[in-house]
Amino acid sequence: MTDTPRLDRRPEWTALEDHRAHWQDHLRELFAADPGRAERYVVRVGDLRIDYSKHLITDETLALLRELAAATDVFGLRDAMFRGARINVTEDRAVLHTALRAPRDAVVEVDGENVVPGVHAVLDKMADFAGRVRSGEWTGHTGKRIRNVVNIGIGGSDLGPAMAYEVLRPFTARELTFRFVSNVDGADLHEAVRDLDPAETLFIVASKTFTTIETITNATSARTWLLEGPHGLGDEKAVARHFVALSTNAGKVTDFGIDPDNMFEFWDWVGGRYSYDSAIGLSLMIAIGPERFREMLDGFHLVDEHFRTAPAEANAPLILGLLGIWYGNFFDAQSHAVLPYSHYLSKFTAYLQQLDMESNGKSVDRDGEPVDWQTGPVVWGTPGTNGQHAYYQLIHQGTKLIPADFIGFARPVGELSDVLKAQHDLLMANFFAQTQALAFGKTADEVRAEGVAEAQVSPRTFQGNHPTTTILAAELTPSVLGQLVALYEHKVFVQGAVWDIDSFDQWGVELGKVLAKRIEPALTEGADVPGLDPSTAALVAAYRELGK
Numbered sequence: 044m045t046d047t048p049r050l051d052r053r054p055e056w057t058a059l060e061d062h063r064a065h066w067q068d069h070l071r072e073l074f075a076a077d078p079g080r081a082e083r084y085v086v087r088v089g090d091l092r093i094d095y096s097k098h099l100i101t102d103e104t105l106a107l108l109r110e111l112a113a114a115t116d117v118f119g120l121r122d123a124m125f126r127g128a129r130i131n132v133t134e135d136r137a138v139l140h141t142a143l144r145a146p147r148d149a150v151v152e153v154d155g156e157n158v159v160p161g162v163h164a165v166l167d168k169m170a171d172f173a174g175r176v177r178s179g180e181w182t183g184h185t186g187k188r189i190r191n192v193v194n195i196g197i198g199g200s201d202l203g204p205a206m207a208y209e210v211l212r213p214f215t216a217r218e219l220t221f222r223f224v225s226n227v228d229g230a231d232l233h234e235a236v237r238d239l240d241p242a243e244t245l246f247i248v249a250s251k252t253f254t255t256i257e258t259i260t261n262a263t264s265a266r267t268w269l270l271e272g273p274h275g276l277g278d279e280k281a282v283a284r285h286f287v288a289l290s291t292n293a294g295k296v297t298d299f300g301i302d303p304d305n306m307f308e309f310w311d312w313v314g315g316r317y318s319y320d321s322a323i324g325l326s327l328m329i330a331i332g333p334e335r336f337r338e339m340l341d342g343f344h345l346v347d348e349h350f351r352t353a354p355a356e357a358n359a360p361l362i363l364g365l366l367g368i369w370y371g372n373f374f375d376a377q378s379h380a381v382l383p384y385s386h387y388l389s390k391f392t393a394y395l396q397q398l399d400m401e402s403n404g405k406s407v408d409r410d411g412e413p414v415d416w417q418t419g420p421v422v423w424g425t426p427g428t429n430g431q432h433a434y435y436q437l438i439h440q441g442t443k444l445i446p447a448d449f450i451g452f453a454r455p456v457g458e459l460s461d462v463l464k465a466q467h468d469l470l471m472a473n474f475f476a477q478t479q480a481l482a483f484g485k486t487a488d489e490v491r492a493e494g495v496a497e498a499q500v501s502p503r504t505f506q507g508n509h510p511t512t513t514i515l516a517a518e519l520t521p522s523v524l525g526q527l528v529a530l531y532e533h534k535v536f537v538q539g540a541v542w543d544i545d546s547f548d549q550w551g552v553e554l555g556k557v558l559a560k561r562i563e564p565a566l567t568e569g570a571d572v573p574g575l576d577p578s579t580a581a582l583v584a585a586y587r588e589l590g591k
């Protein structure tokens with residue numbers, strides 16, 4: 044136990060409570076009183092222009108939030124992370140995803156050893172392998188070239204590569220097909236391989252621990268399909284040409300039957316949800332090529348350096364993290380929407396769900412004491428404009444405060460025809476219209492002025508005052524993707540630091556795994572499961588009955 048005051052007893056916290064208690068201004072008034080905020084509340088990082096002017100803040104709010112960050116020593120913890128201290132306290136591990144994108148000549152030490160040469164050795168091995176698959180030099184067991192790459196993984200070993208593949212589709216090798224299998228529901232693997240030829244298919248088994256039941260089960264089934272399926276290759280030796288592994292666990296990889304030469308390594312100081320820029324990104328590297336992959340890593344690194352060196356007033360992850368704290372802890376906002384206006388970012392919010400919710404979904408502090416304050420929000424959202432025709436109604440006129448990030452681009456990317464390119468302005472007109480409508484709404488007087496009957500005025504009124512951040516970049520390149528992901532990684536870090544929680548463990552996923560293992564024999568063999576509660580026991584009985 045430390046003797047520093049708990050977060051909600053700090054004067055910097057109570058000062059924010061007081062500031063909130065006196066908060067009255069509508070965004071309309073804030074802009075009327077201070078039009079300069081449109082220019083002042085903008086932070087530029089690399090290619091990202093981040094506008095946070097449409098937030099329920101003043102200079103005083105920002106100053107108070109920065110004081111909270113200083114009091115909770117966010118930058119101290121940041122420096123400890125970058126220098127390889129074991130800030131993942133419950134697992135006693137360093138947290139060094141930033142080393143994965145460090146340049147070749149950087150020095151990052153863990154227990155006195157510089158890890159950067161090892162990082163680059165794996166990147167080089169990945170580049171060599173990716174090059175051979177892309178050129179057709181790496182062939183399958185029968186000598187046919189590889190045309191299909193299937194990544195098998197779950198959580199961080201799936202969401203990152205699957206998301207980034209989708210984002211960078213315009214940069215991918217068109218002669219190769221990529222699929223991502225995660226769900227232990229056999230339908231996932233079935234649909235992924237049913238139209239593929241095993242002789243042309245490479246499986247990438249991605250698992251940090253190589254013990255995750257979903258992944259090992261799917262990988263085992265994939266091996267059966269490869270060898271014994273309708274067009275199975277029949278020969279055990281084929282496994283060496285059709286399976287590679289991405290893992291920290293060489294022993295388990297070998298036990299599975301994958302040649303250690305075909306294993307791409309990473310380290311326990313890389314959390315699963317922070318790992319797609321490690322060996323876990325192999326499928327992505329095969330898709331976009333090593334140079335584009337490096338551009339992406341350089342994008343990450345650019346934001347790492349920004350986070351590490353920018354002063355608090357201009358530090359984008361710090362500002363975004365503190366804004367989330369302002370709403371979650373002082374306005375009782377429960378969720379945070381991420382709304383990308385790019386089709387290529389269709390899986391981005393799902394990726395952020397793991398990054399944010401697995402990191403900050405905690406209710407004890409770093410000393411193991413229960414917290415008395417809200418921690419991580421529910422993160423959700425889908426690409427605009429689809430959401431506009433579905434759930435935006437609730438954001439505009441519902442009763443909940445939902446801060447949102449809008450992410451958009453000045454130019455479309457990819458080989459679109461001129462006709463399709465022209466649609467981009469329409470997409471972005473919606474983007475700007477939404478943040479304007481959310482902030483400024485439409486007053487009852489404005490509705491009346493349109494001649495609307497009095498009884499119809501209130502349903503047509505928009506209160507506005509909904510806070511949004513607008514993140515704008517010229518184009519969605521590999522570097523910009525790296526910049527965006529690093530921005531959110533560090534935002535999540537900032538929030539965890541202020542809340543005094545361990546953002547790098549995930550004990551909350553363990554109980555379900557243990558219980559599933561216990562229940563499985565009851566489903567397959569009808570075995571008795573000791574200790575089943577009456578509700579679950581009845582459900583298991585119904586399952587068995589219905590499945591007869």
Ligand SMILES: O=P(O)(O)OC[C@H]1O[C@H](O)[C@H](O)[C@@H](O)[C@@H]1O
Nearest residue numbers: 198199200250251252255315552
């Ligand atoms: O990469 P793996 O070891 O297979 O882990 C896959 C995923 O499952 C775990 O249960 C964790 O909740 C995730 O953080 C992790 O990304």
